[in-house]
Amino acid sequence: MTVIGIDLGTTNSACGVWTDEGVKLIPNRLGDFLTPSVVGYDDSGKISVGRIAKERLISHSDKTVAVFKRLMGTDHKIEIGSGSYTATELSSLVLRSLKEDAETYLGEPVSRAVISVPAYFNDNQRLATKLAGELAGLKVERLINEPTAAAIAYGLHEKNEGTFLILDMGGGTFDVSILEFFDGVMEVHASAGDNYLGGEDFVDAMLNNILSSENIRKETLSRLQLQTMYMKLESAKRQMDARAENELSFELGDKIVNWKVTEEWFTKVAMPLMLRAKRPIETAIRDARLSPSQINDIVLVGGATRMKLFRSAVAKLFGRFPSCNLDPDLVVTMGAAIQAGLIEKHKGLDEVVLTDVCPYTLGTEVNGPEGAGGGFFLPIIERNTVVPVSIVRSVQTAHDNQTEVAINVYQGEHRRVEKNVFLGSLTAAVPKGPAGQEVIDIRYSYDMNGLLEVDVKVVSTGKKLNKVIEHAAGAMDDATRAASLKKLSALKFHPRDQEENRMLLSRGERIYETSLGEERDYIAHVLAEFDAILERQNQLEIKKARQQLEEVLKKFDNEEWF
C-alpha cells in the first residue's frame, strides 16, 4: 500500500508520493500543493484546515490557530473556540486533511507516511510528531530530517560523498544545516538557526517602517486595516522581482496613505533581518569546522529563500550561486516522498542505503569521579551515531549494601544530568554487598523514529528489566491517547465539496469587509445570490455559480495573497 511523504511545516504543509514517473505532488481539495498549517472553527462549529482557516486568521483570531509547530512536544494547551488542544492534536488535524486529499487523489485508502521534522527536534518533539500521525490514522513509517529530505530531493546522495549546506527559511523560522554524505550515510554535522526569523518578519518590517514614517501607531488601526495592509505588503514582497516599482494604497485610521514599494526601500528595511540571517550560517560553518570552500553545494529551501535579496546575499557570502532549481517550498515534500518510495521498495528507485543519525547523546546518570557524588552523565549512544543502533555499557553499585540501583535515562550533551533532558527511569534490585561488587549492564537501542528501548541486566542474578521510552513531556500514555482520539473524532469536519464553497464565501466576506460604498453593495449582492444557490443544493448549479463568483471576486482581489 502506498506510503505518502509529508512536510508538516510551521506555515505550510504538503504531501507527495513516489510513482514510476518520479515524485508526484498531491494537490489539496482546493487544487493547491501547499496547505497552510492553520486550523479553525467556523461560525457553525465545524473544523476547517488550510486556506479557509487562514483567511479567517485575523478576522476570527479567537477561533483560528497557526504556528503551533513551535509548541510540538510540550503539554501547552492552545485555546480555540470552546476547546483546547495540544500542538500534537492540532497537527493531527492538518495531517488528517492531507491524508484525505491524498486518498482522493490516489483513489485508495492511505494509512502509512513518512513525515519530515526539523533536524534539531529532540525526542519529545519527534515522538509528538509520530503521535500526531497516529491520531490522524497514519502509521509513521519514518521521520526524516528536513535538510536530509531536501538533500535527497536534489539527488545529493547520488554523488559519492560531499558536504552540503542547506538554508531553509520558511514563514517564521530559519534553519541552517550542514550535511555530509559519506559511505551511504547522510549525517547532520551541524545545525544552527533562528527560531524567530522567517518570511513573515520581512512583511512586518515593511509594515512597521511605513507606520513609523507616517507617524501612525499600530494600536490606532483596526484589525481589518492591519490585515489588509499586511496582505498587500505580502503580495508586494512576492512581486518584488517582477516589478521594479509597486504603488500601494492603504486606508490607515482615517488617512489614505500611498506608498511606493521599490527594491531599494525593501533592501533597506530588510537589512537588519538579513544581518540576523548571516549569524547562524557562520555558526554552522564554524561548528562543522569547515571553510566555505569545503562546501560542495548550497541548497535553498523554504518559501522565503525565493527573495532575490536572500539569494544574492548568499551568493555574495559564498562567491557562487546556490542550487535553487527545485521549488523551494516543496523540496522537503519531494524528499519525504522519495523516502516513502524507498520504504515501499519501489522498483523505480535504486536501492540507496540512506541512514540517519541519532541527533543527541543518550546516556544515564552515574557518580562522578572519587567523592564528587551523583548527577554525572555517562553517554551510552553518542550524538551522530548511525541508527538503528544498540549499545551496552556496564555500571557498578556505588555504595556498600545498596539494595537497588536507579537507572535514570537522559538525553543531552552536558556533563551534569540536571542540564540534560530526563527521559525516564528504571529501578533494579541488587543483592547487598560492598560498593562496586554488583555489575549492571545497561543496553540502549535506538531507532530512527526516536524510540529508545532500555534493557537492564543485573549480572550476578541474571534479573532483567526492559522499558521503551516514549513517555516524556508531550507524549501521551494510552489513556490520554484514547481520550485525544475520542475528542478529535467528535470534531465535525466540512465535507470536501463544501469546503471549496466556504473558501469562496470567506474570501468574499473579507473583500466585503475591506471595500466601501457601491462596490460593497455589489459584493453583498453576489454573495447573497451564491448563498441562495447553496441552499438549493444542486451540485451542478453550485459548480457553475462557483466559477462565476470566482471571476467576480478576482476583479476585486487582484492582489493574489497565496
Ligand code: ADP
Ligand atoms: P514553513 O516551512 O514555515 O512551513 P514555507 O517554506 O512554506 O514555510 O515558507 C513560507 C514563507 O515563504 C512565507 O513567509 C511566504 O511569504 C514566503 N514566500 C513564499 N513565496 C515567496 C516569494 N515568491 N517571494 C518571497 N517570499 C515568499
Ligand code: MG
Ligand atoms: Mg519548511
